[in-house]
Every structure is written in structure tokens, then in C-alpha cells.
Amino acid sequence: MGRTILLGYDDGDPARRALERAVIELRRQGGKLVVLSVLDLPLDPSAPRAYGTPGDGPPARGPFGEPPEVAEMIGAARRRLRALDAPAEYVWAAGEPGQIIVDVAERSGADLVVVGSHHHGFLANLFGADVGAEVSKRAGCEVILVE
Secondary structure, three states, X not given: OXXXXXXXXXXXXXXXXXXXXXXXXXXXXXXXXXXXXXXXXXXXXXXXXXXXOOOOOOOOOOOOOOOHHHHHHHHHHHHHHHHOOOOOEEEEEEEOHHHHHXXXXXXXXXXXXXXXXXXXXXXXXXXXXXXXXXXXXXXXXXXXXXX
């Protein structure tokens, strides 16, 4: 049956390289690929993503009900995977990316998580801003960090 491979994808350069690696693993081991894009929620409730002031209309949504930022990420992943002839399932969530990736990995029964690694300074690592490091520490499965 093969593995369930979860790819954390944000369309940055490390995520694009992680996508390539996930496809290699998929072809090597079989199974299914799940592409997860996470909308990182702002800490400031007055940020543009906070809706609900008088006169606001509903927030813009993509073809699957996702916000435009997520639709762009998923669309980019879908185009790249289509070009590589690699089938995948696509999901999205809003929240803290490291936590969401770990939660989705657990819920989907992922055997492998592939994420791009960003180089962060000491303070970013101290305050948990390094998504790859957080996923590596907390995921209950194998994790590949791609630089």
C-alpha cells in the first residue's frame, strides 16, 4: 500500500525543493502524497485578515473555500505536481504552521513529513519560529527537512 507522505508547502524556495523530495520519496516507496498549506494567522487581531467591522463583506475565497493566499500556494503546488505527473491530495488549515503540520500528520496517519528548512537566528529558534525544527521535535513519524 505504501506510505502516507505529508508535504508542508508554502511556495517558498525551500518548500519547492521539499516538493521535489516528496515526489522522489513517493516514487521510491509508493503510497499517497498529501500537500498541506497553512495560513499563518496574525497575532494582531486588527490585521487585515480580521473581518467583521461594519460594512465588511465576506472575505474573498478560492475555489475550495480557502483564502486567496492559500489558493495561491495550493495552486502553485498543484501545477508543479501536475508537471511531475505526481498525484496528490490538497488540504489547508489556518493557525500556527508547526502545530498544524504535526496535527495533520497525526490525523492523516502520515509515515513521513517533508518540509522546507529555513535558517533562523537564535531568537527565532528560541521563540519557536522555526517550523521545521518544531515539526522534527514533535512529529510522531519520520521528518525530512529540505534546505
